Amino acid sequence: xxxxxxxxxxxxxxxxxxxxxxxxxxxxxxxxxxxxxxxxxxxxxxxxxxxxxxxxxxxxxxxxxxxxxxxxxxxxxxxxxxxxxxxxxxxxxxxxxxxxxxxxxxxxxxxxxxxxxxxxxxxxxxxxxxxxxxxxxxxxxxxxxxxxxxxxxxxxxxxxxxxxxxxxxxxxxxxxxxxxxxxxxxxxxxxxxxxxxxxxxxxxxxxxxxxxxxxxxxxxxxxxxxxxxxxxxxxxxxxxxxxxxxxxxxxxxxxxxxxxxxxxxxxxxxxxxxxxxxxxxxxxxxxxxxxxxxxxxxxxxxxxxxxxxxxxxxxxxx
Amino acid sequence: xxxxxxxxxxxxxxxxxxxxxxxxxxxxxxxxxxxxxxxxxxxxxxxxxxxxxxxxxxxxxxxxxxxxxxxxxxxxxxxxxxxxxxxxxxxxxxxxxxxxxxxxxxxxxxxxxxxxxxxxxxxxxxxxxxxxxxxxxxxxxxxxxxxxxxxxxxxxxxxxxxxxxxxxxxxxxxxxxxxxxxxxxxxxxxxxxxxxxxxxxxxxxxxxxxxxxxxxxxxxxxxxxxxxxxxxxxxxxxxxxxxxxxxxxxxxxxxx
Numbered sequence: 001x002x003x004x005x006x007x008x009x010x011x012x013x014x015x016x017x018x019x020x021x022x023x024x025x026x027x028x029x030x031x032x033x034x035x036x037x038x039x040x041x042x043x044x045x046x047x048x049x050x051x052x053x054x055x056x057x058x059x060x061x062x063x064x065x066x067x068x069x070x071x072x073x074x075x076x077x078x079x080x081x082x083x084x085x086x087x088x089x090x091x092x093x094x095x096x097x098x099x100x101x102x103x104x105x106x107x108x109x110x111x112x113x114x115x116x117x118x119x120x121x122x123x124x125x126x127x128x129x130x131x132x133x134x135x136x137x138x139x140x141x142x143x144x145x146x147x148x149x150x151x152x153x154x155x156x157x158x159x160x161x162x163x164x165x166x167x168x169x170x171x172x173x174x175x176x177x178x179x180x181x182x183x184x185x186x187x188x189x190x191x192x193x194x195x196x197x198x199x200x201x202x203x204x205x206x207x208x209x210x211x212x213x214x215x216x217x218x219x220x221x222x223x224x225x226x227x228x229x230x231x232x233x234x235x236x237x238x239x240x241x242x243x244x245x246x247x248x249x250x251x252x253x254x255x256x257x258x259x260x261x262x263x264x265x266x267x268x269x270x271x272x273x274x275x276x277x278x279x280x281x282x283x284x285x286x287x288x289x290x291x292x293x294x295x296x297x298x299x300x301x302x303x304x305x306x307x308x309x310x311x312x313x314x315x316x317x318x
Numbered sequence: 319x320x321x322x323x324x325x326x327x328x329x330x331x332x333x334x335x336x337x338x339x340x341x342x343x344x345x346x347x348x349x350x351x352x353x354x355x356x357x358x359x360x361x362x363x364x365x366x367x368x369x370x371x372x373x374x375x376x377x378x379x380x381x382x383x384x385x386x387x388x389x390x391x392x393x394x395x396x397x398x399x400x401x402x403x404x405x406x407x408x409x410x411x412x413x414x415x416x417x418x419x420x421x422x423x424x425x426x427x428x429x430x431x432x433x434x435x436x437x438x439x440x441x442x443x444x445x446x447x448x449x450x451x452x453x454x455x456x457x458x459x460x461x462x463x464x465x466x467x468x469x470x471x472x473x474x475x476x477x478x479x480x481x482x483x484x485x486x487x488x489x490x491x492x493x494x495x496x497x498x499x500x501x502x503x504x505x506x507x508x509x510x511x512x513x514x515x516x517x518x519x520x521x522x523x524x525x526x527x528x529x530x531x532x533x534x535x536x537x538x539x540x541x542x543x544x545x546x547x548x549x550x551x552x553x554x555x556x557x558x559x560x561x562x563x564x565x566x567x568x569x570x571x572x573x574x
Contacts, residue, residue: 204406209399216388
């Protein structure tokens, strides 16, 4: 539709403006020092934004529910477990913390394995296990969360302080070398993700209609869950847990762009998340002068929007 | 041809469908009837590949439906289930266009558009083709979904209680459309019906189920008679003939 195209262009312009503003505004000291750092952060925010947007929209489609985030599968909790275990067992000066590749790899692999084992187990026993999957995800997430709290109580307070920096999403100290790996994963995932967009459109009609229209539903369900898990794991291992953002941008995209097409919806959500992240980071750095973090702002705004969504849905039910 | 061979489905210890064998005769409307819990929808779900059977098999052209490639199967058989909850901003025309997905994967050709137009015509949806699905009434939505199935242009059309949320006018319209699809285009329709009078008036053959078992399978007139009906429904159902149609007057069955 013409209107959707105009709106996408508007979002793209906003995204470009926020990127340019963040890249060039008020560069003090050495341009050669500050500029590459800013570019790295912008790239990290783009990777995160696209990964989370795709994962969340696809997750909404397969669950037929728009107020879930993929983190309900317990992946954020798994990330916290890995980081806490590393600090608990090896300590903040160990190679698992100091070496960026190792830390990133450990977190990424643990999250993806966690998801794969969960899916394997569930898909073997049941044909359409999505609700069971959500339920078990929530329970495991809570269990792992408790484990994390327990370990954190035992940890040395100084270690705990440095562990904290891993448990909150931050774009301030993204390492360029990890960023390259994350970009590579994102590109591969997005190529596959782009190819299955048509099938996602059909799957939005529900399992039975999708099967009637020739989708191999149960296999696609598994593939999309794995894809979403890889995307979430990549972004979480890169900057920390920030999946709440996905809920925000996905729903804004549904409201703003009246269409069923996943290509449009996901593009819209990605642009929105780039605007939110880059714009938010700009505000954090220049307005709050780093006295708060981006995830605090996003969770605050996201939380308000989430309550609005719940109120709206409950009104729609009446 | 669709052949159902010794099909059984268990939920827990109960056989919801119990050793049922039926051949679906091509070029006919076959209705599945029977009391609640007879296993009609479960049987249809196994034919449609929504559910796996525990034992037995369903064959389409001599090969097991489980072995068919999803897309090839979708060009031969289309299925519409009872409830269709949608969470998507979709116009009526866009929904119907999905019927062409097995052929064009979302990129509609001129030929696809013709099929979509035809389906819209069959279901009389011209005046609402640009409306969003979630703004329609239950009955209008149901007709849009049936149009999608028609656009899919499959040899076999399986429908699970398509009249559930429709008024009399639209129920009759849909049954007439199905009759037209069979008579003019040579389609084969299998339909789960609750209203035995629609089954009696519009179908060529009837499959009667009860407690998961096949009670009777044959031409409509062999089933729509008081003896057979009382066997199926465990009540006296007087049958009256009207303009050559057999009508079951079951509303006051135990009055006399």
